Amino acid sequence: MDITIYHNPSCGTSRNTLALIRNTGVEPVVIEYLNNPPSREGLTDMIAKAGLTVRDAIREKGTPYAELGLDNPALSDEQLLDAMLAQPILINRPFVVTSVGVRLCRPSEVVLDILPLPQKRPFTKEDGEVVIDAEGHRISK
Numbered sequence: 001m002d003i004t005i006y007h008n009p010s011c012g013t014s015r016n017t018l019a020l021i022r023n024t025g026v027e028p029v030v031i032e033y034l035n036n037p038p039s040r041e042g043l044t045d046m047i048a049k050a051g052l053t054v055r056d057a058i059r060e061k062g063t064p065y066a067e068l069g070l071d072n073p074a075l076s077d078e079q080l081l082d083a084m085l086a087q088p089i090l091i092n093r094p095f096v097v098t099s100v101g102v103r104l105c106r107p108s109e110v111v112l113d114i115l116p117l118p119q120k121r122p123f124t125k126e127d128g129e130v131v132i133d134a135e136g137h138r139i140s141k
């Protein structure tokens with residue numbers, strides 16, 4: 001079962017997403033993208049397969065987004081990708097790739113839409129929000 005997560009261990013959303021993947025009994029390929037960013041082609045492919053624009057995939061909070069002037073609407077996708085690859089902290093996270101699809105998992109439970117296996121046990125996010133009940137079913141808000 002091939003599942004890959006582009007992970008930042010300092011990010012609660014990324015940690016919750018990884019835990020939801022592991023809650024299926026699968027150990028994914030974990031790529032700490034700050035140390036090992038995707039290639040330009042790989043990043044472009046993930047963004048497209050997730051149904052996002054390049055701008056949708058940029059992280060603003062806690063990054064040099066504003067200082068670099070990346071909010072300028074005149075910047076092309078290529079220029080934005082250049083910035084993201086030069087400073088991977090600008091890549092929003094976590095991206096998850098499975099045989100079912102690719103998603104930017106914000107919030108973390110978005111990953112449930114592309115996991116090929118069901119949840120095995122209850123799951124509560126780090127903030128205390130219950131996402132999976134005792135029968136392994138997703139709890140709707």
